[in-house]
Every structure is written in C-alpha cells, then in structure tokens.
Amino acid sequence: MIKDYEQGYFSEQNSAEVVAARNAGAKDERLRECVNILVKHVHAAIKEMELTQEEWFKTILFLTETGHMCNDWRQEFILLSDVMGVSMLVDAINNRKPSGASESTVLGPFHVAEVPELPMGANICLDGKGEPMMVRGRILDTSGNPIEGVKIDVWQANDEGFYDVQQKGIQPDYNLRGVFRTAADGSYCFRGVKPKYYPIPDDGPVGKLLGALGRHPYRPAHFHYILQADGFETLITHIFDPDDPYINSDAVFGVKESLMAKFQLIEKPDQIATSGFDGPYHLVEHDFVLVRE
Incomplete structure (x- = not known):
C-alpha cells in the first residue's frame, strides 16, 4: 500500500509536489x-x-557567511x-490600516527599552551637537478626536548618522532618546537635532551583495516613533526628510509618502x-492618527 507521502519518484517536473507530499505527516498544519x-x-x-x-554552492556559502556574521548585537539575516x-x-501585511490612519514602518535595530520619561518640550539632545530641531504635532483617532496620555517613545541618530548605542563613550547614554505623554488636546512637542542619512552595516555578506547589485547601503534621514495608548493599536513608524538625497532609494524600503514631513528652517x-x-532651527510638524483596537 502506497502511503500519502510516497507520491511518485522525484523528477525535475514534479519536484515540488513530491517534497510537499513527504510533509503530509506534519503535526503543525x-x-x-x-x-x-x-x-x-x-x-x-x-x-x-x-x-x-x-x-x-555559492548561494550556500553566502548563507553560511551570513550566519557567521550574527552575534548578540548584530543580526545579518534581519x-x-x-x-x-x-x-x-x-x-x-501585519499592519493594514483603515483609510486616514497613520502608516507603520520597520522598528530598526537601535530601539532601547526603559528610556526616561521627559516633560513635554524637553530637549533629547544631551551633547548639544547638531542643528537644533523642534518637532510638534497632535495625535488623533480616526474620527479626528485628540487622544490624551499617548506614550510617545522617540529616538534618532545624531548629525553624523550614529545612534548613542553605536558610540558608547562618545555619546551620552540616552542621547537623542525620550519618552513623552500627549496633553489633553493630543498635542506633543520635543526638541532634537536635524538627523542625517546613514549606511546600514555593509561590511558583511549583505553589504557585498548590495555592492554586487549596484545598490548603496544608505537610509535617508529620519527619526523613530512608537505610539502607545490604551484602547488603540500600537504604531511603530518613522518621520522622513523629503529633501534627503536617499529619500527615493532607502536601502530597506522603509519610506512611505505619508511619513514625509517638511524640515522647515526657521530664521x-x-x-x-x-x-x-538661540538661533535658527528646523521645525517639523506632523500629526498621527491611531486606530482603535
């Protein structure tokens, strides 16, 4: 008697079907x-x-090299x-939103948990380097109502394109990071510095692959948000500088048109x-719309 997984001999024509048949006994559907x-x-x-x-064989060697680059602080497969x-x-696929809701994008590898909460309007730049920036806006629901008490977790790279965790001993801990809570009218405001584009790690097999494909490793200037509020879906997203030279060719495809906000120079x-x-600064104004759970 032929069992379910014994569905013929392997050939070029039926290769996938034969392999699939062998998996018929899997307990996890x-x-x-x-x-x-x-x-x-x-x-x-x-x-x-x-x-x-x-x-x-070259493909296998590439995947092997990719695995060898993975350690506690770097994940080359990601x-x-x-x-x-x-x-x-x-x-x-996992963040399909109704019309009018703010879009999500990738978390990135440099988020830090348990960052100190700061008063609204505080400056997250602790070393005073870079071009000053003010970011403000409101957080609303899909009906246009303000949401009070939204936890806003923000972080960004400095004006040289590095996060604090990449420059231990050079940047202060929690530099360019902060947690804020929206006011009753849903408003938020904080200070930082104008971010700069930066390369993803390109000294490993993934970087070599990008080079072979004629692609650059750069991400356009951006800063990060995680927005959390009771009764609403958590939003992980970015804000991008539309004038960045890499805005149309983000190495990780994270840019969405709705996430671009003008960096206006105030003089x-x-x-x-x-x-x-004390002098000229960049103003970024952007509202977010959260979806109820």
Whole structure:
C-alpha cells in the first residue's frame, strides 16, 4: 500500500509536489502549509533560473557567511530580510490600516527599552551637537478626536548618522532618546537635532551583495516613533526628510509618502525668540492618527 507521502519518484517536473507530499505527516498544519508554499516557489525559481551547481554552492556559502556574521548585537539575516524588502512586506501585511490612519514602518535595530520619561518640550539632545530641531504635532483617532496620555517613545541618530548605542563613550547614554505623554488636546512637542542619512552595516555578506547589485547601503534621514495608548493599536513608524538625497532609494524600503514631513528652517528673529532657541532651527510638524483596537 502506497502511503500519502510516497507520491511518485522525484523528477525535475514534479519536484515540488513530491517534497510537499513527504510533509503530509506534519503535526503543525500551519508549518506544513508554509513550508510547502516556500518549496513550491523556491523550486519554481530554480527551474526558471536553471541554476548551476556552482551557483547553488555559492548561494550556500553566502548563507553560511551570513550566519557567521550574527552575534548578540548584530543580526545579518534581519539585514538580509531588510534589503530584500521582506521586512517591510511582513510589516505591511501585519499592519493594514483603515483609510486616514497613520502608516507603520520597520522598528530598526537601535530601539532601547526603559528610556526616561521627559516633560513635554524637553530637549533629547544631551551633547548639544547638531542643528537644533523642534518637532510638534497632535495625535488623533480616526474620527479626528485628540487622544490624551499617548506614550510617545522617540529616538534618532545624531548629525553624523550614529545612534548613542553605536558610540558608547562618545555619546551620552540616552542621547537623542525620550519618552513623552500627549496633553489633553493630543498635542506633543520635543526638541532634537536635524538627523542625517546613514549606511546600514555593509561590511558583511549583505553589504557585498548590495555592492554586487549596484545598490548603496544608505537610509535617508529620519527619526523613530512608537505610539502607545490604551484602547488603540500600537504604531511603530518613522518621520522622513523629503529633501534627503536617499529619500527615493532607502536601502530597506522603509519610506512611505505619508511619513514625509517638511524640515522647515526657521530664521526669523521673532519666531526664534518665541520658541526659545538661540538661533535658527528646523521645525517639523506632523500629526498621527491611531486606530482603535
């Protein structure tokens, strides 16, 4: 008697079907389904490419090298997922929003938990370096009502493109990071510095792959938000500088048109004095809309 997993002999024509049949005894139905879909598409791609044995061995060596680059502080496979657009695709599938709601994007590798909470309007730049920036706006629900008490976790790179955790002993701890709470009218405000574009780690196999593909490793200037409020879905997102030279070619595909906000240079003396700055500064105004759970 032929069992379910004994569905014929392996051939070029039926390769995916034979492999899928062998998985019929899987106890986890979701695992079986996902593996079979992956096998189907991988086999189809290999057939379309007519991959040589030498090319497949180079692929194995690339994946091996990628694994060797992973350690406690670096995950090269996540980087590979990012530059292939897979991270953003998974994010998009899992964060489908109703019309009018703010869009999400990738978390990134430099978030730090338990950052000190600061009073509204505080300066998150602790070392005084960079071009001053003020960020303000409101957080609303999809009906346009303000949301009070939203926890706003923000962080950014400095004017050289580095996060504090990348420059221990150079930048102060918690530099350019802060947690704030919205007021009754949903408003928020904090100070920072104008961020700069920076490269993702490109000294490993993923960086070599980007170079071979004629791609650069840069992310356009941005800063990060995590917005949390009782009764609402948590939003992980960025704000981007639309004038950045890499705005249309983000190495990890994180840019969305709705997440771009103008970095307006304020130079008028009366506006500078009113805002409490000593000289010109950049003003970023952006509202967010959260979705109820």
